[in-house]
Amino acid sequence: MKKLTKSYVDKLPFPNKEQVFYRDPELKGFALRVTTGSKTYIVETSVRGKTCRVTIGKHGVFSPDQARVQAKKLLADMAMGINPNQQKQRERAKTATLQQAFNQFMQQRQLKPSTRYNYQNCFESVFKSWHHKPLVEIKKVMVAHYYEQLCAENGVAYANLSMRFLRSLLNFANAAYEDNEGNRLFVDNPVSVLSDKRQWRAVARRDRVIKAEQLPAWWAAVQNLSNTTHRDYFTLLLLTGLRKREAATLNWKNVDLKLGTLTIVETKNSQPHTLPLSDFLQKMLEIRQQNSRSEWVFEGRKNKPIVESRHQIKLIESASNITFSCHDLRRTFATIAESVDISQYTIKRLLNHSISQDVTAGYIVKDVERMRIAIQQITDCIIGHVENAYYCD
Numbered sequence: 007m008k009k010l011t012k013s014y015v016d017k018l019p020f021p022n023k024e025q026v027f028y029r030d031p032e033l034k035g036f037a038l039r040v041t042t043g044s045k046t047y048i049v050e051t052s053v054r055g056k057t058c059r060v061t062i063g064k065h066g067v068f069s070p071d072q073a074r075v076q077a078k079k080l081l082a083d084m085a086m087g088i089n090p091n092q093q094k095q096r097e098r099a100k101t102a103t104l105q106q107a108f109n110q111f112m113q114q115r116q117l118k119p120s121t122r123y124n125y126q127n128c129f130e131s132v133f134k135s136w137h138h139k140p141l142v143e144i145k146k147v148m149v150a151h152y153y154e155q156l157c158a159e160n161g162v163a164y165a166n167l168s169m170r171f172l173r174s175l176l177n178f179a180n181a182a183y184e185d186n187e188g189n190r191l192f193v194d195n196p197v198s199v200l201s202d203k204r205q206w207r208a209v210a211r212r213d214r215v216i217k218a219e220q221l222p223a224w225w226a227a228v229q230n231l232s233n234t235t236h237r238d239y240f241t242l243l244l245l246t247g248l249r250k251r252e253a254a255t256l257n258w259k260n261v262d263l264k265l266g267t268l269t270i271v272e273t274k275n276s277q278p279h280t281l282p283l284s285d286f287l288q289k290m291l292e293i294r295q296q297n298s299r300s301e302w303v304f305e306g307r308k309n310k311p312i313v314e315s316r317h318q319i320k321l322i323e324s325a326s327n328i329t330f331s332c333h334d335l336r337r338t339f340a341t342i343a344e345s346v347d348i349s350q351y352t353i354k355r356l357l358n359h360s361i362s363q364d365v366t367a368g369y370i371v372k373d374v375e376r377m378r379i380a381i382q383q384i385t386d387c388i389i390g391h392v393e394n395a396y397y398c399d
Contacts, residue, residue, distance in 0.1 A: 007031045010070045036077040047073035049080045053089050060090045099183035105137040107179035132168045141179055141191055146199035162207045173197035215338040220328050221391040227325035236318040239304045245385050247339030247357050250332035255311045256303040279358040282378035284385035346387050348380045
């Protein structure tokens with residue numbers, strides 16, 4: 007084995023596959039690793055009883071003499087029981103930013119499209135000023151202060167969701183940047199301060215619905231929208247009880263007008279949800295399909311599904327003098343379903359609520375045609391309120 011010199015290293019051939027090591031006879035532990043396309047200087051020795059290999063750099067960037075100087079320094083540290091790789095990992099962890107952790111988090115986590123969208127939106131809007139902040143600089147006092155600010159400016163529910171996302175992200179980062187000895191960035195996740203100080207605020211359960219006497223005004227305001235996509239979108243929400251994102255991302259390939267059904271593939275409980283169409287919805291969707299050139303039932307900009315309805319909601323609220331949210335329509339649907347004596351099991355099925363823990367429900371067959379009768383009853387009741395302004399008895 008020859009000493010690693012420039013002329014010797016230059017002449018060494020590249021292997022056809024795998025890699026070849028050339029070890030320096032004068033400095034034990036100093037070597038050259040040659041692969042199919044590169045020549046790299048390394049040191050390799052035992053550190054605390056375990057083999058440790060450290061990369062110095064590529065030939066050309068380092069000369070053999072320069073690499074030899076670095077090798078001596080590294081070998082001296084390794085003889086003292088210091089693992090240079092762990093030191094580098096610690097240094098990387100100390101400088102890693104929230105943005106870097108988020109990028110890795112999104113790459114490695116298996117997330118539903120809706121969850122991925124929500125996380126991305128939260129990171130960009132809520133934690134924008136923290137993107138380039140080193141993870142080790144995120145302290146408990148910062149989290150506690152920012153939580154109170156979010157509660158005051160955006161509401162308790164929004165603040166809770168944002169901090170739960172941050173907690174999940176920092177838990178991931180704590181494990182991702184752990185060194186070989188099990189040392190982590192945080193002893194405790196900084197978001198734990200909200201539990202330690204009992205700072206989490208409870209969110210009052212919402213029970214707002216559109217009342218029977220309000221339905222005519224609300225319905226008229228929706229049907230008078232100049233934007234027919236949002237007109238039909240809000241109508242579908244009320245007559246099906248779907249969640250807003252489920253309806254907004256409805257694709258024509260999941261609508262069967264011959265069978266009179268629609269299917270939501272991506273749902274909150276990860277169970278595909280098939281709903282029958284009432285007569286009113288059947289006609290509405292037939293007209294939409296005839297005039298549609300998009301894959302989406304409710305097309306937004308750039309051939310993507312609609313994602314934001316705040317402006318249209320404000321128009322409806324202004325015209326009807328009724329304040330509402332998209333989820334209020336889901337509660338209204340369920341309330342009307344109960345008012346026409348539809349069973350609780352059928353209502354759960356219509357809303358795609360989990361009933362796996364309910365033993366009795368396991369004995370009840372809930373097919374699409376049975377639900378069709380129920381959803382037609384609900385539609386008839388709503389249309390009855392609208393056209394005749396009477397109460398369902």
